[in-house]
Amino acid sequence: MAKASTFQDLILTLQNYWAAQGCLILQPYDDQMGAGTFHPATTLRALGPRPWNAAFVQPSRRPSDGRYGENPNRLQHYYQYQVILKPAPENAQELYLGSIRAIGLDPDVHDIRFVEDDWESPTLGAAGLGWEVWCDGMEITQFTYFQQVGGIECDPVCTEITYGLERLAMYVQDVEFVYDLKFNNQFRYGEVFHQAEQEFSVYNFERADTEILFQHFEDAEKQCRELLTGKRLALPAYDQCIKASHAFNLLDARGVISVTERAAYIGRVRALAQACCEAWLESPMGEYKPRFG
Amino acid sequence: MPDLLLELFSEEIPARMQAGAARDLERLMVGALTDRGYLFEGIKAFAGPRRLTLAIAGLPARQKDVREELKGPKTDAPQAALDGFLRKTGLTRDKLKVEKTLKGDVYMAVIERAGRETVHVLAQIIPEVMAKLPWPKSMRWKPGLSVRWVRPLHSILCTFDGELVPFSFAGISSGLHTRGHRFLSQGKIEAKRFDDYAQKLKAAHVVLEADERAAIIFEGVKQAAFVHGLEMIPDEGLLAEVSGLAEWPVVYIGTIQDEFMDVPAEILQTSMRTHQKYFSLREPKTGRMANRFGLVANMIATDGGKEIVAGNERVLRARLSDAKFFWDEDRKHSLASRVKKLEGIVFHAKLGTQYERVERIEKSAAEIAAKIGADVEMARRAARLCKADLTSGVVGEFPELQGVMGRYYAMHDEENAAVADAIRDHYKPVGPSDAVPTDKVAISVALADKLDALTGFFAAGEKPTGSGDPFALRRAALGVIRIVLENKLRLPLIVDADLLSFFADRLKVALKEKGTRHDLIDAIFSLGHEDDLVRLVARVEALQTFLKTDDGANLLAGYKRASNILKIEEKKDGKIFISEVNESLLSESAEKALLSTLTKARAAIAPLLEKEDFAGAMKQMAALRVPVDAFFDGVKVNVDDRQVRENRLNLLAALRVTLHQVADFSRIEG
Numbered sequence: 001m002a003k004a005s006t007f008q009d010l011i012l013t014l015q016n017y018w019a020a021q022g023c024l025i026l027q028p029y030d031d032q033m034g035a036g037t038f039h040p041a042t043t044l045r046a047l048g049p050r051p052w053n054a055a056f057v058q059p060s061r062r063p064s065d066g067r068y069g070e071n072p073n074r075l076q077h078y079y080q081y082q083v084i085l086k087p088a089p090e091n092a093q094e095l096y097l098g099s100i101r102a103i104g105l106d107p108d109v110h111d112i113r114f115v116e117d118d119w120e121s122p123t124l125g126a127a128g129l130g131w132e133v134w135c136d137g138m139e140i141t142q143f144t145y146f147q148q149v150g151g152i153e154c155d156p157v158c159t160e161i162t163y164g165l166e167r168l169a170m171y172v173q174d175v176e177f178v179y180d181l182k183f184n185n186q187f188r189y190g191e192v193f194h195q196a197e198q199e200f201s202v203y204n205f206e207r208a209d210t211e212i213l214f215q216h217f218e219d220a221e222k223q224c225r226e227l228l229t230g231k232r233l234a235l236p237a238y239d240q241c242i243k244a245s246h247a248f249n250l251l252d253a254r255g256v257i258s259v260t261e262r263a264a265y266i267g268r269v270r271a272l273a274q275a276c277c278e279a280w281l282e283s284p285m286g287e288y289k290p291r292f293g
Numbered sequence: 294m295p296d297l298l299l300e301l302f303s304e305e306i307p308a309r310m311q312a313g314a315a316r317d318l319e320r321l322m323v324g325a326l327t328d329r330g331y332l333f334e335g336i337k338a339f340a341g342p343r344r345l346t347l348a349i350a351g352l353p354a355r356q357k358d359v360r361e362e363l364k365g366p367k368t369d370a371p372q373a374a375l376d377g378f379l380r381k382t383g384l385t386r387d388k389l390k391v392e393k394t395l396k397g398d399v400y401m402a403v404i405e406r407a408g409r410e411t412v413h414v415l416a417q418i419i420p421e422v423m424a425k426l427p428w429p430k431s432m433r434w435k436p437g438l439s440v441r442w443v444r445p446l447h448s449i450l451c452t453f454d455g456e457l458v459p460f461s462f463a464g465i466s467s468g469l470h471t472r473g474h475r476f477l478s479q480g481k482i483e484a485k486r487f488d489d490y491a492q493k494l495k496a497a498h499v500v501l502e503a504d505e506r507a508a509i510i511f512e513g514v515k516q517a518a519f520v521h522g523l524e525m526i527p528d529e530g531l532l533a534e535v536s537g538l539a540e541w542p543v544v545y546i547g548t549i550q551d552e553f554m555d556v557p558a559e560i561l562q563t564s565m566r567t568h569q570k571y572f573s574l575r576e577p578k579t580g581r582m583a584n585r586f587g588l589v590a591n592m593i594a595t596d597g598g599k600e601i602v603a604g605n606e607r608v609l610r611a612r613l614s615d616a617k618f619f620w621d622e623d624r625k626h627s628l629a630s631r632v633k634k635l636e637g638i639v640f641h642a643k644l645g646t647q648y649e650r651v652e653r654i655e656k657s658a659a660e661i662a663a664k665i666g667a668d669v670e671m672a673r674r675a676a677r678l679c680k681a682d683l684t685s686g687v688v689g690e691f692p693e694l695q696g697v698m699g700r701y702y703a704m705h706d707e708e709n710a711a712v713a714d715a716i717r718d719h720y721k722p723v724g725p726s727d728a729v730p731t732d733k734v735a736i737s738v739a740l741a742d743k744l745d746a747l748t749g750f751f752a753a754g755e756k757p758t759g760s761g762d763p764f765a766l767r768r769a770a771l772g773v774i775r776i777v778l779e780n781k782l783r784l785p786l787i788v789d790a791d792l793l794s795f796f797a798d799r800l801k802v803a804l805k806e807k808g809t810r811h812d813l814i815d816a817i818f819s820l821g822h823e824d825d826l827v828r829l830v831a832r833v834e835a836l837q838t839f840l841k842t843d844d845g846a847n848l849l850a851g852y853k854r855a856s857n858i859l860k861i862e863e864k865k866d867g868k869i870f871i872s873e874v875n876e877s878l879l880s881e882s883a884e885k886a887l888l889s890t891l892t893k894a895r896a897a898i899a900p901l902l903e904k905e906d907f908a909g910a911m912k913q914m915a916a917l918r919v920p921v922d923a924f925f926d927g928v929k930v931n932v933d934d935r936q937v938r939e940n941r942l943n944l945l946a947a948l949r950v951t952l953h954q955v956a957d958f959s960r961i962e963g
Contacts, residue, residue: 071615073611087436088434090445093304107476107592108476108594108595109594109596109599110594110600110601110604111592111594111604112475112476112592113305113538113539113591114305114342115305115308115538116305116307116309118430128432129430129432129443129444130444135604136590136603136604136605136608137571137588137604137608137609138604138605138607138608145434145444145445147432155433155436156435156436157433157434157435157436171607174607176607176611258637
């Protein structure tokens, strides 16, 4: 099997592989978020009885992980590849291993292992059991059976597979410095993103106007609450929840949130997420009404 | 006799849960079988990354027949009682026997239950046992089913005497098949008996037994290290963990790049252990950490492990670059400059920030230093800096390196060596097997740190409970006790009564291992004025030695007798006898002799106690034994003459007071 020789090959290979497994190939969500799990195609679709199989790339923003473009593998903006399979198929692990083979990691010469790592997102009120998947000691994937989202039990349980694309690509391409990754045969990752990492690190740590951000947080929270009263609009409300979460992450990176306040802010985002999830379960796609009979 | 084989095959079971699951499976099956009258020859449970296995040898093919006689109501009891008995036994009245007893005729039911075929019993109890298996954390995975397992369960193999035991759990029917290693074997494996099963699994690259996997890893790392002229740094916890991460463990050796070798060994070792689960190696002669590590894979790679080793080395480089980055960054700021940052770290909601804590520790360390003859300024300095490394990048990444890193940074800042060592050692002892600090500066800070936590949490009402001790206060108290005793520090423990009794309890636990009686500790503690642990222990030891002698045992008996009499008479009279003995009222020679010995002993004991010559004090008390015995042999206390009676009670009270100089004998058992 040929290795995915460029970053975009890796993405295309995964897209093709999961499309072949019957997944919807969705596009990234157009809001800034900390992880693919925040995509409504995961958070909201994980709830309720309807089956759902989807895969997508999601740009993920982690303002405090910014390193001014100097760290070999830490980025404040990176890509996750996310697969969500509901209900969790019996052969979920096998399907996953198939994807690893597809991108050129041959289990006959590598050491692939499932090491306990229960995933939890306090901001989403979500939790699941699973593993981080190791390839030769390197964590390449988070593999989780969702048990709860927005504080609500998942039934059926779904499988969430999250690949850290840069890390995986670095492994496949045998590259030590993320910016050296071949994005395609012409451009390196650094040519695409290095300047962004430098500028956004300055923004995240130094320049972001905290007063504005505090206001963004308040506004998003207020708008989210408003959208959940009267005729409830689960999806627009959830957008506001995502915005509040990102504002919080930026404030956190700016170091203006104390330890005690931190827990309170996380609690506020969680409350929004929970309310959105509840509204979703009463919406047409969230609840289950057999159309016939 | 037939055997049972049970295998529960699932997705990867967390390493830390495997041993417990095997124990629980065994325990629950033993319980279920004995409840049903079974005896068997042997049982053994196995756990690994993907399977729990249970083998029972010599289990009878049929359950024993059971004959039970149940006594029912009397024949003249009301109908309702009889109806109830019939319901309970499931019999009709004509099946009951009548038996004559002393209380009259009663109904007897004889219930005979034929034993069932064991295979049916097993089919019933195994799903029940599986449902009861207490995983520390478990999950749902099947739509519409609330059944839980640690991770999705895939198959159940179950045979008895080589035949299928048919049952189902979580919608999975038991069968005769399992699977081997995830990558080193293919297809299903049929097994009907344990030996065959174990053999086929081994052929399919699965080592069933955790101990065997651990031995393979241990020997593997040892051998491979030896080839490089190195030895492994033993790590039981890591060994147990990696044994649970591979069905077919294969050891490879990797190399640490030179650029990381000047990073402190503790950082390298911690990073390798916690993130990568690698074994560190060292040079046998110097004990210096080597630039090699042992890794355990779950794979015999077709390329001999080239890719695996290269991959792991690459991951380690990234890990160590991170660690080295922190180490380099951390040294750009002095420890002293970090102290202020502790204002931003909450120690506990009720106890303020780490900065406030440091201020308290600094003050108290200086006081302790003055008392134990340590350099006060150095103790103050060490206390000031002791928590500063909590704001460093390395400790942020590896909290277990707190203190250790503080020492490195202090040395880098060219602090005094004793100050640097004290920063590291003030957390000690961190466990029962850890050594206590012996340098006086370190002792001052270590005691101040622990006493601050103890007094603070006690004042905040956060005392340990029977089951929980979230702030490790027991360990802190034990640490204080060990530091004081092992360094023979003469330092009064000035704490409130509540905390003192907590210390007393910890002391009992600590001394119990040395065979010291807990009641003797109480006997000294309840004197109420002993806050010097070293003296307290010396007293307890002298007392224990004394009580082992004939004189001691007899004197204790005499004391008990005197104190019982006093208790009764004091209750009767409604007063306590404390008056001086009136010599002129003494008539019997035995009471005169007792008084004179008592007076002498009392005078002699006080200065001996002063000098802390407890053995000497005990010797003086030993002299009391003969006159006390003689007194009880020859003198009657409760005589009609009121004055004589009270005088004799006062004499016994004098004995009590004399003995209480040394210990509260009423607390001594036996």
